[in-house]
Structure formats: C-alpha cells, structure tokens
Amino acid sequence: MIRVKTYISHSSIHGIGLFAGEPIPKGSVIWGFDEPLDQRFTPADVAKMTPKMKEFLSRYAYCERGTLVLCGDHARFMNHSPTPTCGNDPTRRFTLALRDIAKDEELTDNYSTMEDSWEPFAGIIEPERME
Structure with missing residues (x-):
C-alpha cells in the first residue's frame, strides 16, 4: 500500500502515471506489500x-x-524509467525514494531491476511492458 500522499494524472511517459502529492525525502518508504489490499x-x-x-x-x-x-491501490500506475525516482529496499519488501522527490513529480521505477523474470508464467501469461 502507498505510504505517502500521491495522485494519478496524465503521464508523458505512458498514459496515466503516479505523482507525488507532497515533497518526499530520499529514503522514504513509498510503498509496501500489505495484504489483503495487495x-x-x-x-x-x-x-x-x-x-x-x-x-x-x-x-x-x-x-x-x-x-x-x-x-x-494506485501504485500500479507507477511507470518505468531507466532513471527512476524509486527503487526496492535490499529486502525487496518496500519501494523507497532513491532521491528527494518534488511535489507533482512523477514516481517511477526501473522495471528491469524491480522485478524478476516472468519465466514461471511462461505459456500461461505474457507480460505487457512499456519501455
């Protein structure tokens, strides 16, 4: 679940994006896995x-x-960037601000370092990924 104030809006990266609703200091927890919501x-x-x-x-x-x-929640609208504003903590339990993020700045992650291979799902589902 998102742990900071955010909103969704039009993204110049891809369709809809997730944006900071307040300044977010470097190291802040942006998101963490919280069942049953996630x-x-x-x-x-x-x-x-x-x-x-x-x-x-x-x-x-x-x-x-x-x-x-x-x-x-709206975290699913976080878009990919090769120079992301967010990334995983070492345990991969949380998404953190990699640097200070300004209010109204788009929150992004690098999909190639954020996630594992979809190989366990081969033949079942194929990922849709935007570059």
Missing part, C-alpha cells in the same frame, strides 16, 4: 483465470519470487 498470485492461480483477468495482470502486476504481485 495480492500475490502463483502460476497455478493465474492458469485458472479468464483471458481478461490475465490481460489485466499482464499490464498491472509484476513478478517477484515466482509470484505475480498486484498492487491494490
């Missing part, structure tokens, strides 16, 4: 889903430790 799905779970559900997950979930993680 959910994890195994390959067996996903295999039972309808094509529409799989399409939704391919767009908004990310792969971590052999599961797909779906953020239940």
Whole structure:
C-alpha cells in the first residue's frame, strides 16, 4: 500500500502515471506489500483465470519470487524509467525514494531491476511492458 500522499494524472511517459502529492525525502518508504489490499498470485492461480483477468495482470502486476504481485491501490500506475525516482529496499519488501522527490513529480521505477523474470508464467501469461 502507498505510504505517502500521491495522485494519478496524465503521464508523458505512458498514459496515466503516479505523482507525488507532497515533497518526499530520499529514503522514504513509498510503498509496501500489505495484504489483503495487495495480492500475490502463483502460476497455478493465474492458469485458472479468464483471458481478461490475465490481460489485466499482464499490464498491472509484476513478478517477484515466482509470484505475480498486484498492487491494490494506485501504485500500479507507477511507470518505468531507466532513471527512476524509486527503487526496492535490499529486502525487496518496500519501494523507497532513491532521491528527494518534488511535489507533482512523477514516481517511477526501473522495471528491469524491480522485478524478476516472468519465466514461471511462461505459456500461461505474457507480460505487457512499456519501455
């Protein structure tokens, strides 16, 4: 669940993005996995889903430790950037501000370092990723 004030708006990166609703100091926790709002799905779970559900997950979930993680809040609108404002803590339990982030600045993450390979889901679902 998002731990700082944010809002969604038009993004110059891709469609809709997540933006800082207040200044966020470097090192602040931006997001943490909180059940039941946030959910994890195994390959067996996903295999039972309808094509529409799989399409939704391919767009908004990310792969971590052999599961797909779906953020239940606006965190799913965080876009990719090769120079992100946010990143994982060493335990990968939280998303942190990598630097001071100004109010109204888009919150981004580097998908290639944020998530694991989707290999456990090969033949079940393919990720939709924007560069």
